[in-house]
Amino acid sequence: MTHPAQPKASHFINGEYVEDTAGTPIPVIYAATGEQIATVHAATPAIVEQALSTAKAAQKEWAKMTGTERGRILRRAADIMRDRNHDLSVLETYDTGKPLQETLVADATSGADALEYFGGLAASLTGEHIPLGEDWVYTKREALGLCVGIGAWNYPTQIACWKGAPALACGNSMVFKPSETTPLCALKVAEILIEAGAPAGVFNVVQGMGEVGGALVTDPRVDKVSLTGSVPTGKKVYAAAAAGMKHVTMELGGKSPLIIFDDADIDNAVGGAINGNFYSSGQVCSNGTRVFVQKGIKEKFLARLAERTGNAILGDPMDEATSFGPMVTENQMNIVLGYIEKGKEEGARVICGGARADMDGYYIQPTVFADVTDEMTIAREEIFGPVMSVLDFDTEEEVVARANDTEFGLSAGVFTKDFTRAHRVIGNLEAGSCFINSYNDAPVEAPFGGVKASGVGRENSKEAIKHFSQVKSVYVRMGDVEAAF
Numbered sequence: 001m002t003h004p005a006q007p008k009a010s011h012f013i014n015g016e017y018v019e020d021t022a023g024t025p026i027p028v029i030y031a032a033t034g035e036q037i038a039t040v041h042a043a044t045p046a047i048v049e050q051a052l053s054t055a056k057a058a059q060k061e062w063a064k065m066t067g068t069e070r071g072r073i074l075r076r077a078a079d080i081m082r083d084r085n086h087d088l089s090v091l092e093t094y095d096t097g098k099p100l101q102e103t104l105v106a107d108a109t110s111g112a113d114a115l116e117y118f119g120g121l122a123a124s125l126t127g128e129h130i131p132l133g134e135d136w137v138y139t140k141r142e143a144l145g146l147c148v149g150i151g152a153w154n155y156p157t158q159i160a161c162w163k164g165a166p167a168l169a170c171g172n173s174m175v176f177k178p179s180e181t182t183p184l185c186a187l188k189v190a191e192i193l194i195e196a197g198a199p200a201g202v203f204n205v206v207q208g209m210g211e212v213g214g215a216l217v218t219d220p221r222v223d224k225v226s227l228t229g230s231v232p233t234g235k236k237v238y239a240a241a242a243a244g245m246k247h248v249t250m251e252l253g254g255k256s257p258l259i260i261f262d263d264a265d266i267d268n269a270v271g272g273a274i275n276g277n278f279y280s281s282g283q284v285c286s287n288g289t290r291v292f293v294q295k296g297i298k299e300k301f302l303a304r305l306a307e308r309t310g311n312a313i314l315g316d317p318m319d320e321a322t323s324f325g326p327m328v329t330e331n332q333m334n335i336v337l338g339y340i341e342k343g344k345e346e347g348a349r350v351i352c353g354g355a356r357a358d359m360d361g362y363y364i365q366p367t368v369f370a371d372v373t374d375e376m377t378i379a380r381e382e383i384f385g386p387v388m389s390v391l392d393f394d395t396e397e398e399v400v401a402r403a404n405d406t407e408f409g410l411s412a413g414v415f416t417k418d419f420t421r422a423h424r425v426i427g428n429l430e431a432g433s434c435f436i437n438s439y440n441d442a443p444v445e446a447p448f449g450g451v452k453a454s455g456v457g458r459e460n461s462k463e464a465i466k467h468f469s470q471v472k473s474v475y476v477r478m479g480d481v482e483a484a485f
């Protein structure tokens with residue numbers, strides 16, 4: 001019997017499901033059991049061509065609609081997503097393995113937020129009038145054209161919406177390629193947009209690995225590429241886009257610092273560290289995986305952290321009591337287990353966890369290392385799993401310098417009751433998305449993105465509009481033209 005997660009076909013192009021079984025089969029594995037629940041096929045060159053030509057053709061008419069009309073469609077799509085939240089959350093759990101307890105509140109719901117927010121902005125995208133005496137200049141905010149979105153596997157619905165909603169609000173069309181690891185959810189986003197009234201072809205989904213992504217990025221018809229992925233992939237995609245002088249948004253990896261001063265409320269700080277390391281089993285780009293704790297509260301912090309981490313409920317992700325799910329794939333589990341071994345070898349102290357969980361599926365125990373030093377591999381490389389490194393520090397100056405000593409710059413957080421210090425420290429940290437007495441909040445109203453190797457551009461908020469549109473300026477002369485000859 002076909003599993004309910006199996007989509008009707010692999011791709012969604014021009015308003016309908018499309019199949020080409022000549023493409024490489026991609027198995028979809030449910031991370032909680034290791035069972036194959038669906039198969040899709042990577043896009044063949046013919047499918048890539050169909051998606052790009054369809055999106056190119058659909059864009060002009062879409063851009064001609066008023067912002068109010070485009071916005072209404074996006075807001076209708078948001079309502080449909082909210083109405084179907086339960087089913088979409090179950091699918092998200094099949095796609096990623098994340099527990100339903102999370103997917104019910106974090107995935108289709110945040111996708112709907114993006115559709116609603118950018119739907120609301122669509123009608124307000126205007127230019128300026130610049131008077132120059134008698135003459136004047138006016139500006140128009142125009143769509144870029146055909147945009148490509150490429151997703152990572154941790155938030156397949158959210159990533160499709162974070163890219164699709166602002167792109168469509170500005171009058172662009174999009175071809176979206178989900179991660180080959182989680183190909184299911186973006187198809188539902190495409191279906192819902194059509195149901196909400198989007199013209200066929202403005203949002204298309206094609207499946208495939210890096211090769212398909214590469215074919216999309218290098219196509220001369222494509223005006224913009226927005227990638228969510230790792231730094232090495234980001235460097236390749238950015239370079240390929242640069243060759244064609246395309247616009248880019250790069251949402252890449254991190255190794256973010258979370259700094260806890262000794263005046264912080266311990267339980268709030270522990271809560272922040274848990275949210276910043278163990279949500280989605282640690283598979284979150286903005287995670288605060290280097291937790292710097294001021295020496296005076298170190299042991300108290302570690303004791304409370306171990307106690308609360310012990311309350312994590314590992315189990316069937318479809319059981320709403322489960323608060324901690326498996327790694328997305330066996331491969332990702334093995335990568336993370338390798339880092340845990342490295343941490344032990346290099347002398348870090350295991351406070352809790354430190355091994356695979358004794359159950360079916362790709363579960364790793366939530367793991368905390370203490371006595372981590374700046375040179376250790378687990379303090380330098382992005383692990384993308386439930387592995388928290390706790391490092392000690394003495395002074396503010398020292399911790400800021402150590403926190404910034406990384407190629408990454410996605411996020412940073414600080415816990416302290418001293419607000420002057422909080423703002424001063426955040427001001428000195430090299431990171432794009434920061435938190436004071438909190439961690440990992442990502443409301444659509446706030447810009448999200450990194451500095452340094454963690455990326456360029458911003459998603460969400462009004463900032464995203466700037467990255468999916470361009471300004472045309474028009475000089476209007478009211479009098480005669482003077483010329484030298």
Ligand code: NAD
Pocket residue numbers: 150151152153154155177178179180208209210211212213214217228229230231232233234236237250251252253254284285286382384410449455
């Ligand atoms: P990845 O870099 O392996 O893949 C990301 C996407 O790029 C996939 O869809 C993949 O098929 C595609 N791709 C790979 N090579 C390509 C190429 N040459 N040309 C075009 N596309 C190509 O990342 P992943 O393992 O799927 O996700 C984990 C990474 O994503 C982590 O580093 C994480 O930090 C990052 N991430 C960042 C954010 C953010 O918003 N900053 C959010 C989630 C995940």
